[in-house]
Amino acid sequence: xxxxxxxxxxxxxxxxxxxxxxxxxxxxxxxxxxxxxxxxxxxxxxxxxxxxxxxxxxxxxxxxxxxxxxxxxxxxxxxxxxxxxxxxxxxxxxxxxxxxxxxxxxxxxxxxxxxxxxxxxxxxxxxxxxxxxxxxxxxxxxxxxxxx
Numbered sequence: 001x002x003x004x005x006x007x008x009x010x011x012x013x014x015x016x017x018x019x020x021x022x023x024x025x026x027x028x029x030x031x032x033x034x035x036x037x038x039x040x041x042x043x044x045x046x047x048x049x050x051x052x053x054x055x056x057x058x059x060x061x062x063x064x065x066x067x068x069x070x071x072x073x074x075x076x077x078x079x080x081x082x083x084x085x086x087x088x089x090x091x092x093x094x095x096x097x098x099x100x101x102x103x104x105x106x107x108x109x110x111x112x113x114x115x116x117x118x119x120x121x122x123x124x125x126x127x128x129x130x131x132x133x134x135x136x137x138x139x140x141x142x143x144x145x146x147x148x
Contacts (some may be wrong), residue, residue, distance in 0.1 A: 001103035051137035
């Protein structure tokens with residue numbers, strides 16, 4: 001797994017709404033949170049996503065964009081986003097490309113709950129492995145604010 005100080009690998013992925021996004025497009029403009037989670041619409045994943053949703057304004061103030069990443073498909077991401085009013089994109093990683101680039105373990109088909117905070121220079125600032133959901137989004141937001 002990649003660690004703090006490593007250059008974040010670039011990728012291009014499909015978002016919830018079918019657009020494509022590349023990590024490199026954020027270099028020099030702001031920080032990026034990539035939070036990997038096991039599955040859409042399960043209790044822990046819902047809590048984590050909703051906590052990031054609720055802290056969205058604080059992340060914006062810290063010039064930080066949020067992306068959720070799972071191996072679910074676009075239709076699943078769309079339903080999850082709509083059901084919970086998520087205000088950030090989810091990235092489709094059905095083929096595990098992003099998981100593999102970042103060294104995130106995948107059990108069966110579910111990514112291990114892991115978060116990366118990437119600074120505006122494209123360097124991984126912090127990694128949270130085997131995340132405990134409660135309080136996690138607030139901890140990540142605090143770290144992102146410290147980068148601003």
